[in-house]
Amino acid sequence: MNIIKVKDQQMGGKEAFNLVKADIENGAKVLGLATGSSPITLYNEMTNSDIDFSNMTSVNLDEYVGLEADNEQSYHYFMNEHLFSKKPFKNSYVPDGSNPDAEAATKAYDKIIEDNPIDLQILGIGRNGHIGFNEPGSPFDGKTRKVGLTESTIEANTRFFDDEKDVPRFAYSMGIGSIMKAKKIVLLAYGENKADAIAATVDGPVTEDCPASALQNHPDVTIIVDEAAASKLK
Ligand SMILES: N[C@@H]1[C@@H](O)[C@H](O)[C@@H](COP(=O)(O)O)O[C@@H]1O
Numbered sequence: 621m622n623i624i625k626v627k628d629q630q631m632g633g634k635e636a637f638n639l640v641k642a643d644i645e646n647g648a649k650v651l652g653l654a655t656g657s658s659p660i661t662l663y664n665e666m667t668n669s670d671i672d673f674s675n676m677t678s679v680n681l682d683e684y685v686g687l688e689a690d691n692e693q694s695y696h697y698f699m700n701e702h703l704f705s706k707k708p709f710k711n712s713y714v715p716d717g718s719n720p721d722a723e724a725a726t727k728a729y730d731k732i733i734e735d736n737p738i739d740l741q742i743l744g745i746g747r748n749g750h751i752g753f754n755e756p757g758s759p760f761d762g763k764t765r766k767v768g769l770t771e772s773t774i775e776a777n778t779r780f781f782d783d784e785k786d787v788p789r790f791a792y793s794m795g796i797g798s799i800m801k802a803k804k805i806v807l808l809a810y811g812e813n814k815a816d817a818i819a820a821t822v823d824g825p826v827t828e829d830c831p832a833s834a835l836q837n838h839p840d841v842t843i844i845v846d847e848a849a850a851s852k853l854k
Pocket residue numbers: 654655656657658659681682743744745746747750751752753773777
């Protein structure tokens with residue numbers, strides 16, 4: 621794993637953008653994208669760049685079950701707001717959280733991932749080491765599926781909702797098996813509350829207890845961290 625330590629999230633966004641740009645110059649056509657606060661500075665860099673994404677495809681990691689795309693708390697809405705409305709892609713895929721038929725929604729998304737192999741996957745990380753919405757215990761060979769969110773994730777995501785009761789309890793998430801198929805992976809983590817998860821990801825055992833530890837088995841992972849998130853690394 622390649623670790624890049626940066627001063628702050630602004631610099632992290634610039635470092636991540638340089639990796640994205642270089643990959644596109646090398647022919648990357650499909651970007652795997654993530655939501656959450658961590659990728660926002662990267663999306664700002666992409667938005668302010670002169671790169672044309674209109675020939676590219678994006679495939680997002682996850683979406684809450686039960687939220688329509690135009691719901692302000694949905695990940696569809698987040699991606700439109702932070703990136704797609706300013707830098708449109710040819711195709712932008714996000715799991716269909718409005719489809720209550722989990723079997724149909726997840727199968728359809730697996731087909732999309734299969735048809736659009738991901739060149740570079742952007743990841744954030746949860747405080748418990750989750751990637752996408754693959755909570756601890758998720759199988760390392762998993763495909764897209766409906767997942768229940770842990771109490772710690774619900775609590776962490778409450779800040780985006782008016783009331784904790786409004787936070788969806790389920791999501792459709794790309795599986796760790798699909799994430800691991802991306803050619804390159806760039807994981808972004810900032811702040812002290814990510815320090816334990818980053819230490820477990822990099823220095824801990826490869827175990828389903830820390831979903832991101834699966835990345836130790838991937839040949840091309842870069843982790844961009846600020847000092848606080850790196851503070852518990854060996
Ligand atoms: N499903 C998302 C993850 O993909 C994201 O990595 C995580 C961390 O978010 P943040 O970057 O806001 O800390 O939050 C959510 O749970």
